Amino acid sequence: MSLRAKCAIAGLGQTRMGKNFDHPGPIGFAAEAVNLALDDAGLNRADLDGLLVNPGITWFNNPMASTALQNAMGIRDLRLTATMNLGGATAAAMVMHAAQAIDAGMAEVVACVFADAPLRPPSPDKRDGAGSAASYGFAQGLNAHYGLFGVNAQYAFVAQRHMYRYGTTNDHLGAVAVSERDWANLNPVAQFYDTPMSLADYHASRWVVEPFHLYDCCLVSNGGLAVIVTSAERAKTLKRPPVYVLGMGQGHPGGDPLETLVSGAPIARETAFKMAGIKLGDVNFCELYDCYTFTVLVTLEDYGFCKKGEGGPFVASGAIGPGGSLPVNTGGGQLSSFYMWGMTPVAEAIVQMRGDGGRRQVPRHEIGLVSGNGGILATHSTLVLGSQA
Amino acid sequence: MPEISKPIPAITPEMREFFDGARAGRLMVQKCDSCGTLRFPAHDLCSKCNSTASRWVPVSGRGEVFSFNIMHQLYHPGFASEVPYAVVVVELEEGCKFVSNLLGVKPHDIRCGMQVEVTFEKLSDEVSIPKFRLRAAK
Numbered sequence: 199m200s201l202r203a204k205c206a207i208a209g210l211g212q213t214r215m216g217k218n219f220d221h222p223g224p225i226g227f228a229a230e231a232v233n234l235a236l237d238d239a240g241l242n243r244a245d246l247d248g249l250l251v252n253p254g255i256t257w258f259n260n261p262m263a264s265t266a267l268q269n270a271m272g273i274r275d276l277r278l279t280a281t282m283n284l285g286g287a288t289a290a291a292m293v294m295h296a297a298q299a300i301d302a303g304m305a306e307v308v309a310c311v312f313a314d315a316p317l318r319p320p321s322p323d324k325r326d327g328a329g330s331a332a333s334y335g336f337a338q339g340l341n342a343h344y345g346l347f348g349v350n351a352q353y354a355f356v357a358q359r360h361m362y363r364y365g366t367t368n369d370h371l372g373a374v375a376v377s378e379r380d381w382a383n384l385n386p387v388a389q390f391y392d393t394p395m396s397l398a399d400y401h402a403s404r405w406v407v408e409p410f411h412l413y414d415c416c417l418v419s420n421g422g423l424a425v426i427v428t429s430a431e432r433a434k435t436l437k438r439p440p441v442y443v444l445g446m447g448q449g450h451p452g453g454d455p456l457e458t459l460v461s462g463a464p465i466a467r468e469t470a471f472k473m474a475g476i477k478l479g480d481v482n483f484c485e486l487y488d489c490y491t492f493t494v495l496v497t498l499e500d501y502g503f504c505k506k507g508e509g510g511p512f513v514a515s516g517a518i519g520p521g522g523s524l525p526v527n528t529g530g531g532q533l534s535s536f537y538m539w540g541m542t543p544v545a546e547a548i549v550q551m552r553g554d555g556g557r558r559q560v561p562r563h564e565i566g567l568v569s570g571n572g573g574i575l576a577t578h579s580t581l582v583l584g585s586q587a
Numbered sequence: 588m589p590e591i592s593k594p595i596p597a598i599t600p601e602m603r604e605f606f607d608g609a610r611a612g613r614l615m616v617q618k619c620d621s622c623g624t625l626r627f628p629a630h631d632l633c634s635k636c637n638s639t640a641s642r643w644v645p646v647s648g649r650g651e652v653f654s655f656n657i658m659h660q661l662y663h664p665g666f667a668s669e670v671p672y673a674v675v676v677v678e679l680e681e682g683c684k685f686v687s688n689l690l691g692v693k694p695h696d697i698r699c700g701m702q703v704e705v706t707f708e709k710l711s712d713e714v715s716i717p718k719f720r721l722r723a724a725k
Contacts, residue, residue: 338594338596339596339597339599339602339628340596340628340686340716341686342593342594342596342663343593343594343595343596343716344674344686344687344688345593345658345662345663345666345669345672345674345688346658346674346686347658347660347662347663348660348662350660351656351658351674354656355654355655355656355676356654358654358655358656358699359653359654359699362654362699362700404659405657405659405671406659406660407656407657407658407659407660408656408657408659408671408694409656454684456653456654456676456684
């Protein structure tokens with residue numbers, strides 16, 4: 199049986215983002231986000247019977263993070279919990295798991311939460327690299343000797359190969375960065391609000407790891423983001439307009455992304471679009487996982503918005519920015535608003551669906567396409583959301 | 588000021604034969620006993636046929652640059668005098684890929700498709716490390 203519009207997102211809770219030191223660790227951010235989301239929906243903790251958690255890098259080592267959060271918040275008698283990890287594909291995958299469990303009668307009101315706190319307050323004593331992306335620089339063995347540190351470097355290999363094979367350029371990658379910055383300048387809660395950036399600014403920004411400039415790479419943020427998933431019937435009785443889950447799909451291609459240069463989007467799209475009963479042309483706007491500019495370009499290709507290898511010219515045409523034919527990452531994305539792994543695109547889709555986008559509101563918002571992506575193009579999740587059932 | 592060396596990899600049991608080979612100037616990869624597929628670094632099973640039986644075999648050490656990056660951030664003090672430096676992915680003639688460094692080519696002169704061959708850098712009596720250098724086209 200199709201799960202089309204059986205469930206809806208009824209609450210959105212978002213803490214302050216960025217250099218936010220309101221809590222000493224990620225659990226405080228997670229709890230604040232869940233309480234904000236419950237309040238947004240007009241529910242309270244006693245209504246929750248499901249809690250799904252994607253711990254960020256600062257509590258990644260807690261294999262039972264959802265239980266830790268449950269106990270920290272004093273939540274009783276859950277019927278569903280899980281600590282989930284598909285990397286950046288987890289947020290949308292949590293919504294899927296929640297919807298399936300609700301449809302199966304296993305739970306009724308499920309909170310899905312991401313939180314992280316990798317940034318530390320500035321220290322008067324030393325500049326130790328805290329407050330940077332240092333947490334992501336892990337390497338060992340031969341890779342450490344060769345100097346291959348961190349996820350940026352791995353993605354750079356894939357982007358470089360895409361450039362070699364398809365002629366993609368830094369102008370193309372920069373077009374994604376500039377488009378998202380243009381959106382961020384319409385979003386008062388974006389970390390790069392009121393900070394315009396031209397393509398020349400992009401090229402002038404320092405290299406992190408070629409072919410990636412600083413502005414090809416996502417932000418690092420402290421904060422928490424939670425959504426409340428419930429049945430469509432229940433959602434209609436709550437405070438805010440329901441955002442219906444029309445389609446869901448995942449795709450995990452395996453193999454070597456350097457060879458294929460393809461994400462899991464083609465596989466996930468097939469499942470999600472069939473469930474939702476939509477075609478590509480029905481999509482009004484996209485919120486795509488953007489750990490890098492490159493990831494957006496590849497995901498647009500893989501969904502079929504342009505031919506494989508033509509993502510560069512497609513984004514350089516201006517299609518994805520404000521006023522373009524296909525608005526993408528309308529809050530500024532993880533490059534220019536904040537980095538909450540896959541929760542950033544999920545949250546912005548909800549804002550747009552509800553018509554809460556203010557100056558960045560897209561004119562048509564009946565159907566929104568949301569993607570998550572984890573590992574090096576290893577995991578992918580797709581949600582098709584609708585403002586009408 | 589004493590120079591801080593780059594991290595020296597530990598010789599783990601599953602990689603011992605790789606380091607034995609490198610010390611003797613041979614590039615070794617794992618070969619599946621069942622289907623012959625090559626792999627690197629060491630894995631418990633063959634991703635093609637899932638056999639757990641394997642042995643280490645020498646390969647030509649010839650290949651081409653499949654991709655590369657240029658690292659501008661300093662993650663370890665051992666690289667302080669080298670940033671920006673390049674890391675390359677070499678596709679060996681035999682088909683498996685190897686992350687390494689390319690010697691004798693400035694980072695911004697590196698291109699995908701460059702023909703390369705292995706050379707070894709001795710770090711200690713126990714540890715030698717495969718690196719690559721350009722080779723003349725056939």
